[in-house]
Amino acid sequence: MVRKLRFHERKLLRKVNFIQWEPNNLNELRMMRKYGVDRNEYTKYNKIAAEIRQLAEKLSTLETDDEFRNECSVKLIEKLYSIGLIHTKRLKRCKDICVSTFCRRRLPVYMIKSGMFNGPLEVAVKYVKHGHVRVGPNVIKDPAFLVTRNHEDFITWTDKFRDSIDTYNDKHDDYKD
Known part of the structure; x- marks a missing residue:
């Protein structure tokens, strides 16, 4: 079993709350605040990005004429390009993937980036959670939905919410239906 903690160890553990641990990594805090991501999503994105970088690094160490390297790198590059995490189909770009590349592909962030919504990110997250956006x-009611290149053109408001927006902007068409 585990030994009993000594006095000074118990004293130290009383000062540290492991259940509600606050991050002291400033970059992590900045990313979580900027993109509206919670800690669990941040750690998932961080792990996936690290695995992609490691895989790209291992593939780049193989010989360039190796058949396995060419096949795997083409699959990796095509997958990352179709998701929208890289802009050019180069293995070198796979090494630059970080948490912010995943966060930029989230639905509320993409709505703001594309000009569909002009407002704070928190309000865009609320609209997605309330079900006012469809792809x-x-x-879609999950703000963590990653927008792929195929989905980019199909992001719209739901019909009921679009009518509310048009009524507010005095663009409501009475002869629509």
């Missing part, structure tokens, strides 16, 4: 025919 294609599907209503």
Whole structure:
């Protein structure tokens, strides 16, 4: 079993709350505040980005004429390009992936970036959570939804919310239906 803690160890543990641990990494705090991401999502994105970087590093160490390297690198590059995490189809770009590349592809952030919504990120997150945004025919209620290159053109407001926006802007069409 585990030994009993000594006096000074118990005293130190009383001062540290492991259940509600506050991060002291300034970059982590800045990213979480900027993109509206909670700690669990940040750590998931960080782990995935680290695995992608490690995989790209290992693939780049193989010989350039190796058939396995070429096949795996093409699959990796194509997948990351289709998701929208890299802009050019180069293995070198896979090494630059970080948490912010994932956060920029989230639905509320992409709505602001594309000009669909002009307001603070917190309000865009609320609109997504309340079900006012759809991608294609599907209503999305998860603000962590990653927008791929195929989905970019199909992000719209739901019909009921679009009518509310048009009524507010005096652009409501009475002869629509």
